[in-house]
Amino acid sequence: MIEHKILFTGTVGAGKTTAIQSVSEIPVVCTDVLNSDPSLGKEMTTVALDYGEVSLARTERLRLYGTPGQERFSFMWKVLAQGALGLVILIDHTQPEPLADLETYLKYFRELIQSTACVVVISKMDESRLPAIKDFTELMQKHHMVYPVVAADVRKREQVLWILDLLLVQMEARL
Amino acid sequence: MNFTTKDNDPFEHDAPQQVNEELRTKAKYILQMFVEKLHDMGIKSAVIATSDGFDVAAVAMSEAEGTRLSALSSSISAIGDMAVKEIGTGNYHQSITIESESGYIFIMDIRNPKCPMILSVATTKDAVLGKLMYYAKQMVAKMIEV
Numbered sequence: 001m002i003e004h005k006i007l008f009t010g011t012v013g014a015g016k017t018t019a020i021q022s023v024s025e026i027p028v029v030c031t032d033v034l035n036s037d038p039s040l041g042k043e044m045t046t047v048a049l050d051y052g053e054v055s056l057a058r059t060e061r062l063r064l065y066g067t068p069g070q071e072r073f074s075f076m077w078k079v080l081a082q083g084a085l086g087l088v089i090l091i092d093h094t095q096p097e098p099l100a101d102l103e104t105y106l107k108y109f110r111e112l113i114q115s116t117a118c119v120v121v122i123s124k125m126d127e128s129r130l131p132a133i134k135d136f137t138e139l140m141q142k143h144h145m146v147y148p149v150v151a152a153d154v155r156k157r158e159q160v161l162w163i164l165d166l167l168l169v170q171m172e173a174r175l
Numbered sequence: 176m177n178f179t180t181k182d183n184d185p186f187e188h189d190a191p192q193q194v195n196e197e198l199r200t201k202a203k204y205i206l207q208m209f210v211e212k213l214h215d216m217g218i219k220s221a222v223i224a225t226s227d228g229f230d231v232a233a234v235a236m237s238e239a240e241g242t243r244l245s246a247l248s249s250s251i252s253a254i255g256d257m258a259v260k261e262i263g264t265g266n267y268h269q270s271i272t273i274e275s276e277s278g279y280i281f282i283m284d285i286r287n288p289k290c291p292m293i294l295s296v297a298t299t300k301d302a303v304l305g306k307l308m309y310y311a312k313q314m315v316a317k318m319i320e321v
């Protein structure tokens with residue numbers, strides 16, 4: 001059994017916990033507590049980590065870790081990034097500055113991104129339309145990062161599997 | 176086994192409530208008394224945070240330290256609960272103690288139904304830990320009521 005550690009990070013409410021819950025084959029270990037910041041607009045928020053597992057083939061299992069989105073928990077980002085072989089950056093498209101948000105994560109995870117596989121996922125595009133995917137792609141290019149940027153609904157299992165596939169393709173290409 | 180607090184814990188389902196000034200003032204007062212009274216037993220500083228890691232009251236530490244320890248204690252407490260459930264020794268930790276070269280930090284949950292909080296106390300290495308935790312539990316009981 002080959003095991004890979006995959007890390008889901010990105011903005012508050014972008015769907016990191018949701019994505020892991022959508023695909024995990026084990027009950028998700030989740031550290032969501034009552035959120036007391038009304039500006040987040042949701043009831044619960046992750047304060048330490050999410051953990052789930054999914055097997056893709058009989059010989060391959062992914063261990064899925066999710067970070068908290070709030071930046072004051074960034075000490076957990078560092079801890080969770082250790083040993084990750086792939087990074088999924090989720091950006092909530094309905095927030096006021098999704099491009100600046102992406103830039104924050106690109107900067108913070110720069111080293112990990114450059115040494116591993118990465119996919120950028122824009123979530124909730126059903127609710128707002130601009131900026132377009134190509135604006136995110138251009139931002140990546142500005143930072144000399146060539147990785148897929150896709151829109152997805154992480155509440156849907158198939159779409160999360162597709163995201164993981166985009167990671168695995170890169171990981172295999174590196175071997 | 177299911178560790179998801181989202182679905183099976185009625186406690187976590189109370190309507191979110193912002194930390195109000197009244198709660199801050201009360202917490203600050205109670206915490207201040209606690210630290211002053213027990214200073215001779217080795218307490219260095221203490222902070223009360225919301226369960227999602229916002230500081231409510233801090234005593235004997237800078238604002239930046241209070242903010243930082245609040246976020247940290249929130250993560251540590253959540254991981255403690257996870258461990259307890261995983262091992263099957265209950266649903267919630269009652270305290271977490273971290274020993275280091277020059278002192279201890281202990282963390283206790285304040286399961287206030289309106290606003291769940293976390294108490295973190297930093298002590299010297301020679302602190303009378305048992306006694307301090309006994310008094311801390313009394314204070315936690317008070318904070319559950321406010």
Ligand SMILES: Nc1nc2c(ncn2[C@@H]2O[C@H](COP(=O)(O)OP(=O)(O)OP(=O)(O)O)[C@@H](O)[C@H]2O)c(=O)[nH]1
Pocket residue numbers: 010011012013014015016017018019042044045046047067068069070123124125126127152153154155
């Ligand atoms: N409309 C819409 N809602 C979505 C989409 N993807 C996720 N959601 C919703 O967005 C919310 C995401 O919440 P979480 O999964 O807790 O977000 P998170 O990224 O883990 O947030 P933190 O842990 O607080 O940083 C959930 O209520 C989802 O149902 C989408 O594509 N469209």
Ligand SMILES: [Mg+2]
Pocket residue numbers: 016017018045046050066067068069
């Ligand atoms: Mg989450």
